[in-house]
Amino acid sequence: METLSHLAVAFGNELSSPLSLGLILVGVMVGFTFGATPGLTATMGVALFIPLTFPLPSDMAISMMIALYCGSMAGGAIPAILINIPGTPSAVVTTIDGYPMTRNGRAVEAYGWALVASVVGGAVAWLALVSLAPALARLALKLGSAEYAAVAFLGLAIISSVVPAPLVKGVLATVIGLGLSVVGFDQITGQGRWTFDSLQLTRGIGIMPALIGLLVIPELMSTLFQRGGHAEAPKTLKGMFPTFAGFARQSVNMIRSSVIGVVTGIIPALGGSVGALIAYDQAKRFSRNRANFGKGEPAGVVASESANNGVTGGALIPLLTLGIPGDTVTAMLLGGLMIHGLQPGPRLFETSGDIVWNILASVLLANMAIIVVGAIGFRFFVRVLDVPKHLLAPALFVLAVVGTYSLSNSWFDVVIMLCLGVFGFLATLGSIPVYPMVIGVILGPLLESETRRALVISGGDWTTFLTRPVSAVLVTLAIAILIGPSITGLLRKRTRARTPDA
Amino acid sequence: MPQFVVVTVIVLASLSAINDVLRWRGARRTGRATEPAIAPVRQVLLVGGGILVLLAAYVFAWRPLPFSLITFVFFTSVSAILAPPSVRTFRGYAVIALTGLLFSIGVWLLFTLVLKVPLR
Numbered sequence: 001m002e003t004l005s006h007l008a009v010a011f012g013n014e015l016s017s018p019l020s021l022g023l024i025l026v027g028v029m030v031g032f033t034f035g036a037t038p039g040l041t042a043t044m045g046v047a048l049f050i051p052l053t054f055p056l057p058s059d060m061a062i063s064m065m066i067a068l069y070c071g072s073m074a075g076g077a078i079p080a081i082l083i084n085i086p087g088t089p090s091a092v093v094t095t096i097d098g099y100p101m102t103r104n105g106r107a108v109e110a111y112g113w114a115l116v117a118s119v120v121g122g123a124v125a126w127l128a129l130v131s132l133a134p135a136l137a138r139l140a141l142k143l144g145s146a147e148y149a150a151v152a153f154l155g156l157a158i159i160s161s162v163v164p165a166p167l168v169k170g171v172l173a174t175v176i177g178l179g180l181s182v183v184g185f186d187q188i189t190g191q192g193r194w195t196f197d198s199l200q201l202t203r204g205i206g207i208m209p210a211l212i213g214l215l216v217i218p219e220l221m222s223t224l225f226q227r228g229g230h231a232e233a234p235k236t237l238k239g240m241f242p243t244f245a246g247f248a249r250q251s252v253n254m255i256r257s258s259v260i261g262v263v264t265g266i267i268p269a270l271g272g273s274v275g276a277l278i279a280y281d282q283a284k285r286f287s288r289n290r291a292n293f294g295k296g297e298p299a300g301v302v303a304s305e306s307a308n309n310g311v312t313g314g315a316l317i318p319l320l321t322l323g324i325p326g327d328t329v330t331a332m333l334l335g336g337l338m339i340h341g342l343q344p345g346p347r348l349f350e351t352s353g354d355i356v357w358n359i360l361a362s363v364l365l366a367n368m369a370i371i372v373v374g375a376i377g378f379r380f381f382v383r384v385l386d387v388p389k390h391l392l393a394p395a396l397f398v399l400a401v402v403g404t405y406s407l408s409n410s411w412f413d414v415v416i417m418l419c420l421g422v423f424g425f426l427a428t429l430g431s432i433p434v435y436p437m438v439i440g441v442i443l444g445p446l447l448e449s450e451t452r453r454a455l456v457i458s459g460g461d462w463t464t465f466l467t468r469p470v471s472a473v474l475v476t477l478a479i480a481i482l483i484g485p486s487i488t489g490l491l492r493k494r495t496r497a498r499t500p501d502a
Numbered sequence: 503m504p505q506f507v508v509v510t511v512i513v514l515a516s517l518s519a520i521n522d523v524l525r526w527r528g529a530r531r532t533g534r535a536t537e538p539a540i541a542p543v544r545q546v547l548l549v550g551g552g553i554l555v556l557l558a559a560y561v562f563a564w565r566p567l568p569f570s571l572i573t574f575v576f577f578t579s580v581s582a583i584l585a586p587p588s589v590r591t592f593r594g595y596a597v598i599a600l601t602g603l604l605f606s607i608g609v610w611l612l613f614t615l616v617l618k619v620p621l622r
Contacts, residue, residue: 168521172514179507193504225546390584391601394577397557402609406619414561422554448503
């Protein structure tokens with residue numbers, strides 16, 4: 001009851017202030033632009049906007065940054081759906097069904113689903129944020145290294161199996177991604193690995209150079225040589241939003257994926273990609289159109305986007321209640337909160353309650369703004385499909401290069417991106433999927449460090465992953481995902497061989 | 503971890519190659535070979551290789567040359583290579599040059615003035 005009265009006052013404050021509403025709208029618009037442009041990241045957007053918020057009251061400043069964060073997550077779906085290039089790492093899963101929908105002439109429908117799913121994901125996350133935040137954050141802190149390692153293993157098993165390629169190639173790509181994540185200093189012993197005596201390689205391979213190199217360059221190169229080229233721009237934006245019946249059919253998928261997103265968002269360091277992957281896998285498992293996944297199934301887009309935006313709200317829970325940032329964007333937000341005189345942690349609600357409730361109200365308003373900005377913005381972004389291929393491709397090459405350079409003003413990152421781009425293109429020619437490589441780079445450090453930490457704690461006993469209930473369930477699930485389809489396929493073959501033709 | 507990665511990649515790459523050969527032989531035997539989704543290998547290697555060489559040259563020309571100039575050169579060269587025969591006219595090349603000019607200046611302005619990225 002107390003929460004409701006705090007929220008009522010906070011919504012009153014936010015809605016009665018045109019400046020506050022305007023800043024949320026600007027935050028979402030800037031976030032959309034950063035999310036929709038490959039090479040520009042949410043982290044970069046928040047970092048750039050922190051200095052601009054100095055003159056603003058702290059609640060408005062933080063609200064604007066959070067709006068930018070939410071907007072960038074939703075904006076990442078636009079290039080993922082239109083040109084098969086995810087704008088953010090977490091939009092990688094959206095490409096699996098989003099782009100095939102575009103190629104089937106259903107770009108508008110795909111984006112409509114992405115937008116609605118984003119808003120539902122954001123709303124579910126907001127509910128968790130205002131109602132369960134402290135309890136959930138304390139629970140997440142109880143997870144040990146074995147559970148973290150098991151979640152990372154599950155994420156890798158899912159991406160190996162969901163890509164439209166034979167399982168052996170999916171696993172091969174994932175292991176190559178893990179190999180790329182090995183480069184640099186060993187997190188525990190501090191020894192250099194695969195650094196080839198290069199000082200720059202000791203920092204390791206960054207996620208964004210790997211993402212741009214492995215996804216943007218091979219995709220651009222492939223589209224140049226594809227028969228038929230890119231999809232055509234839709235003639236009309238009619239039918240963008242789903243009908244009530246369609247919405248009702250996807251509602252379970254949306255809620256389930258949002259909850260998965262919130263839970264993965266709460267656990268620090270997992271990030272949007274894992275949430276989207278688990279949600280996608282679950283959507284496929286429960287769907288009647290299982291065979292259509294990967295070929296343009298709206299449920300795939302819905303699962304990925306609900307989870308993505310669920311993660312944003314989920315990541316705010318440990319940030320606000322424990323002062324723990326889950327990823328680079330929330331680390332930036334933590335800096336922003338501190339610059340504005342707020343100390344995130346268990347006493348935040350006691351010391352700065354009014355400001356925090358205003359921020360929480362603005363999170364929901366930012367999610368509402370996503371639908372307005374997304375629906376209007378798509379009219380402009382969709383025009384990218386009208387640009388002739390010979391003008392679009394060089395522009396995207398330049399943006400990939402400049403975007404990589406701007407991450408840390410490092411020319412070496414550009415060289416890494418280029419090398420991975422060439423490697424990714426060659427892998428694509430050999431029908432080896434590149435998405436698992438990116439997820440391998442993202443989850444590799446988490447898997448390795450947590451596995452080794454768990455083994456140190458258990459005195460080198462590998463059964464620790466099977467004796468702890470949560471990690472045991474997750475590891476079993478991952479193994480089932482990897483070997484399950486082969487076993488059922490074999491059994492089906494045997495049954496067919498035994499049954500004589502009618 | 504590094505040893506695990508090397509061994510696993512070798513094993514999986516071998517399995518994948520055997521799998522590909524078996525599938526290819528199976529498809530050839532049953533006559534169900536599908537048309538490749540991309541252009542002929544010769545074209546992919548020539549044009550793709552050319553573009554990758556240009557991209558590498560663009561990246562390596564960053565430090566000694568002004569950003570707008572090399573971006574303009576890269577944009578127009580790649581665009582000219584990719585342009586379909588119908589665009590290969592004086593007007594088509596003029597459009598490519600003008601777009602390249604506007605794009606390179608626009609990107610330079612955005613990144614240096616707005617995003618404060620130090621480009622030359």
